[in-house]
Amino acid sequence: MNKTLVIIVAAALLLGAASLYALQTQAASKPPAQAPVPLTVEKISGNLYWLKGGVMANSGFFVGEKSVTVIDVKMTPDGAKAMIAAIARVTPKPIGTIILTHSDADHVNGLTAFPTGLRIISSENTKKEMEEAFKDDKLAAYRAYLPTVTFKAGVEYAPEGLPAYLINVGPAHTSGDTIVYFPKEAAAFVGDLVFLGRDPLVHRQKGGTSFGLVRNLEAILKLSAEVFISGHNDPLTKHDIRGELKMIQEKQAKVKEMIAAGKTLAEIQKTLGVEEPPAGGRRWPSLVEVIYLDITEKRF
Numbered sequence: 001m002n003k004t005l006v007i008i009v010a011a012a013l014l015l016g017a018a019s020l021y022a023l024q025t026q027a028a029s030k031p032p033a034q035a036p037v038p039l040t041v042e043k044i045s046g047n048l049y050w051l052k053g054g055v056m057a058n059s060g061f062f063v064g065e066k067s068v069t070v071i072d073v074k075m076t077p078d079g080a081k082a083m084i085a086a087i088a089r090v091t092p093k094p095i096g097t098i099i100l101t102h103s104d105a106d107h108v109n110g111l112t113a114f115p116t117g118l119r120i121i122s123s124e125n126t127k128k129e130m131e132e133a134f135k136d137d138k139l140a141a142y143r144a145y146l147p148t149v150t151f152k153a154g155v156e157y158a159p160e161g162l163p164a165y166l167i168n169v170g171p172a173h174t175s176g177d178t179i180v181y182f183p184k185e186a187a188a189f190v191g192d193l194v195f196l197g198r199d200p201l202v203h204r205q206k207g208g209t210s211f212g213l214v215r216n217l218e219a220i221l222k223l224s225a226e227v228f229i230s231g232h233n234d235p236l237t238k239h240d241i242r243g244e245l246k247m248i249q250e251k252q253a254k255v256k257e258m259i260a261a262g263k264t265l266a267e268i269q270k271t272l273g274v275e276e277p278p279a280g281g282r283r284w285p286s287l288v289e290v291i292y293l294d295i296t297e298k299r300f
């Protein structure tokens, strides 16, 4: 390319960028209802990566000797396709294994973007929750994507060919959350066991409990890891998780005390400063309500 041509091309690119910028600023005055968050690949260490943004929950992948292992698969097939394309930009190796941290749609519903026949690993209870959800005929296509390998609660499971441990400490956010721990990379994927900046979400209808959440956070803190990838935050540290654990335990102690003193849920929520739900209801029950129900229904 000669010098003049380079200048012309550069000028054209600049003009293009300027008009694109104008379009974007115009669009900004009328934002779309749901602006898509761009999907980005971030390296954790060695061959381990996490996928930030895209369609809902964070996910991750590990490039193994022969194939790639994916951890959680976004909320929609299109979201998962974007994820598969992003992985292909890092490695030409095929995806061979999918690990699901739990059964929530924003971690699982991208499954149909993958070929069938892959190894899919989850805890036994996550598989049960998925079987239950996929009884819905609208989700019939997902029945071909049920986990093919499961492991029991309380077992540290090391999948063949993957330098990771899968740990399920029992019910917490759901009835069967899995911690995916990579010792060499000093990192762990913790699904939705940690939510920072808002009340943790406990699906009591799936068998989750706040006391189980405490046990899971304690187990996470025992790992020799420095980086923790959760579904909806940027990478976390042990300091973050310790703070979250302390906050939950303090609330549990206060609610327990007030129940013993004969207080009602409404009185306890008021004393602990739980705000009234906005019009249309709260997105999910307050942690105080979850703890109150766990204690009164003896779900420890």
Ligand SMILES: [Zn+2]
Pocket (backbone or CB within 6 Å): 102, 104, 173, 192, 231
């Ligand atoms: Zn979840």
